[in-house]
Amino acid sequence: MKVVKFGGSSLANGEQFDKVINIVTSDDDRKVIVTSAPGKRFDGDIKVTDLLIKYANLVLENKDYQDVYNKIVDRYQEISNYYKLSSDTIDKIKAKLTDLATSNYKDDEHLMAAFKAHGEFLNAITLADVLNSKGIKAKFLDPKEIGFLVGGEPNNADVLPETYANLAKIKFDDSKIVFPGFFGYSKDGDIFTFSRGGSDITGAILSRGFNADLYENFTDVDAIYVANNHIVKNPEAIKKMSYREMRELSYAGFSVFQDEAIIPAVEGQVPVNVKNTNDPQKPGTLIVPSQFLFNPANPITGIASSDRFSALYIHRYLLNKEVGFTLKLLQIFYKYGISYEHMPSGIDDLTVIFDKSKLDSETIKNLCNDVKKALNPDYIEWIDDYAIIMVVGEGLAHTVDTVSKIIDSLTEKNIAIDMINQGASRISIMIGTQVKDAKDAVRDIYDTFFN
Structure with a gap:
């Protein structure tokens, strides 16, 4: 049995619905369909989720929302008209959208979550009606009715263990199951949405809960690629990768797929395609749990880079002999609520790497002043010009010359390496460079191993 999730661009209009229907009917094993909200139909178009957020804000501000309400209805009306559905479908959609504006909510966060979730909710209702109108047996499953329970916060939900017990009770027949992504219900009966990769998370949860053989995640790209195609021209597609490879690459900028979203599928040992x-005939990229052994053709699976980093460099003679030096430093980070990414060190030097998107100029200034007072370094420098490149592959653990080849390829092109570190898992090599060199470094490493 397969769980199949479709992204917003895949369900944006009637023409895209046709493709989805062809995919789900071409394989009897595709039993569970997870929907996203309708995405953009063309450049400059507005996603339904964004319209719903605007709708919510107008309700909160007690302003006229009729125009945006009509725009949301029009998106579903367009699909309904394409398939010549009865008026029952659009009447259900209008009623639910109207109820959103007139219902009572505990607070603004609960209201926003309820509004945002309805893009997926209404699209699942629509798709189930479309399938049945074409003689394809389908049933819409309401997350509330089947006990899809979540905790956490209204706009940052976490699945509860009870959900898996409730999913195990569902009996399958010859109907396709259509399930809305992105949200679940609290034990109090309130709608809570997932924070990131919402529909991806729902698909992963259902894959685990139903013990699926495969979780197929349909997007608008053919596969995950070895490198960013905006940096490397026509990079090779990755045919198969492990989940931990994907985690390492996502850290440095892989953005095709939200890596944390598929954790439930990985926990359930369900491969993701x-x-x-x-x-849809193209094989795509298969993501498997780490213990699924495979023999990669290349020691490197992917190369990613990101310039979202900054670094704090500290130099002090005999630093390695001072007990408690690092503890004092960590206490300063704790004071400002700062987490660090990496801390490579030498006998007299220490570099702490941060995600600079989580810092502001005032915090940086105060942090550096506190470090000077508490640690009395001989030299201290804040470096904003910092990029990290991740070279990742399960095959790295079984090769001995990969690091030397990387270093040679970069030094031949005059690219300075500020830091290099191989992770404890032995499947990733982290390289620090100046921002201006990062893209060239990715291209040079790619050429060395793939051209």
């Missing part, structure tokens, strides 16, 4: 709705 990323495929293209617009070209």
Whole structure:
């Protein structure tokens, strides 16, 4: 049995619905369909989720919302008209959208979560009606009715263990199950949405809960690629990768797929196949749990880079002999609520690497002043010009010359390496460079191993 999730661009209009229907009916094993909200139909279009957020804000501000309400209805009306559905479908959609504005909520966060979730909710209702109108047996499953329970916060939900017990009770027949992504219900009966990769998370939860053989995640790209195609021209597609490889690459900028979103599928030992709705015959990229052994053709699976980092460099003679030096430093970070990414060190030097998107100029200034007072370094420098490149592959653990090849390829092109570190898992090599060199470094490493 397969769980199949479709992204917003895959369900944006009637033409895209046709592709989805062809995909789910071409394989009897595709039993569970997870929907996203309708995405953009063309450049400059507005996603339904964004319209719903605007709708929510107008309700909160007690302003006229009729125009945005009509725009949301029009998106579903367009799909309904395409399939010549009865008026029952659009009447259900209008009623639910109207109820959103007139219902009582505990606070603004609960209201926003309820509004945002309805893009997926209404699209699942629509898709189930479309399938049945074409003679394809389908049933819409309401997350509330089947006990899809979540905790956490209204806009940052976490699945509860009870959900898996409730999913195990569901009996399958010859109908396709259509399930809305992105949200669940609290034990109090309130709608809570997932924070990131919402529909991806729902698909992963259902894959684990139903003990699926495969979780297919359909997007608008053919596969996950070895490198960013905006940096490397026509990079190779990754045919198969482990989940931990994906985690390492996502850290440095892989953005095709939200890595944390598929954790439930990984916990349930369910492989994930990323495929293209617009070209479903292509194999896509298969993501497998780490213990699923496979023999990669290349020691490197992927190369990613990000310039979102900054670094604090500290130099002090005999630093390695001072007991408690690092403890004092960590206490300063704790004072400001700062987490660090990496801390490579030498006998007299220490570099602490941060995600600079989580820092502001005032915090940086105060942090450096506190370090000077508490640690009395011989030299201290804050470095904003810092990029990290991740070279990742399960095959790295079984090769001995990969690091030397990387260093040679970069030094030949005059690219300075500020830091290099191989992770404890032995499947990733982290390289620090100046921002201006990062893209060239990715291209040089790619050429060394793939060209």
